[in-house]
Amino acid sequence: MAQISDDCFAFGGQMRPIDETAALIASKLSAVEEVETVPLLLADGRVLAKKMVASLPLPPFTNSAVDGYAVRGADLPQTVETAFAVAGRVQAGMAANEPVRPGQTVRIFTGAPMPDGVDTVFMQEDVSIDGSGRILLPPGLKKGANVRPAGEDVALGEAVLPAGHRMRPQDIALAAALGFTELQVRRRIRVAVFSTGDEIVAPGDMRGPAQLFDSNRFMLTAMLARLCCDITDLGILVDDSRLIAEKLSEAALSHDLILTSGGVSTGEADCVKAAVESAGTLVFWRVAIKPGRPVAMGVIDGTPLIGLPGNPVASFVTFAHIARPAILALAGALQPPPTPIAMRAAFSYSKKQGRREYVRASVRAAADGCYEATKFPREGAGLLSSLVATDGLVELGEEIVRVEPGHTVQFLPYSSLM
CATH class of the missing domain: 2.170.190.11 (Molybdopterin biosynthesis moea protein, domain 3.)
Structure with a gap:
């Protein structure tokens, strides 16, 4: 397992900007060292362990x-x-x-x-x-x-893909055209996932009148699968700090990352924060982001832990902007940030200065042919329908306090966040 020191992050309890938080996490996490060879047809999404060099020109003849x-x-x-x-x-x-x-x-x-x-x-x-x-x-x-001409596309001996590149279907095609049948890649990141809370039960189990079916664990597992992780589903843990601490310590023995959902806010029943402090070290638990301010980062016996909020939209947003960069860093992947698309706002919105906010939005073509972003009509970090019915997130920087129709905003499609 990739091991880190308990104090490697070394920052206090102040609320941190999201970019600084993600960059710090990524800089402190080392890539797993193990390398494996996989057939080309199974290499999609995997991270190259060494650069790919062309052993013939493309095309090979004029x-x-x-x-x-x-x-x-x-x-x-x-x-x-x-x-x-x-x-x-x-x-x-x-x-x-x-x-x-x-x-x-x-x-x-x-x-x-x-x-x-x-x-x-x-x-x-x-x-x-x-x-x-x-x-x-x-x-x-x-x-x-x-x-x-021969070599018009790729020259003989050219480095066509760098080490750390995360393979895509078009990269698979290039490798095949160069005659590769298998590639050396970093091994998959091993992630332990569990939800917490007495208020949730697994789909298919008996649900009490004041309980909800657990959705976050399934969403996070699906997002992890898109990052080619090996996933251990630890199910749901009840609100018991001692029990959660025990499970965290067990998971740390055989995983590269522990990912939790729920229990990281300031309520009396929010037990994950206390469990992390008991089993290891809590390095931060608040980020200047909405939705998703309560995010915990800890280290348990050398294994990093990220505790995401319990509200589904907050869990989705913080996974995309905090957990995903951490996973890519562990995988040794080159990870340029997602590139937002500038488009016109078709909504009004107010926010606090000093906090990054992500507004769920759909894209439509206006009468003048330009594309514009329309805001989901309801607020709330618990509205799963808002993720299903929209196309992505409008990113509003810390300095922005007001958006009006006609303003230019930055739009992140969901496809760029997974």
């Missing part, structure tokens, strides 16, 4: 970019349409064995290798045929047109 007729650049018609005899035919996957002589053309198809001597291709729709079967090529085409 080929035609279109269906048409290939000629020598020296023979290109300059002012008038010129007739050429067809010397052969080259299809994709076939070798071009015969060189093309002056005054000749060859029928060629997309992806077929260029025969020796030719360097330009006329698109088939731009040519015609005369009465004797010769091809009439028009003037005006530049030498090298419609040809893909």
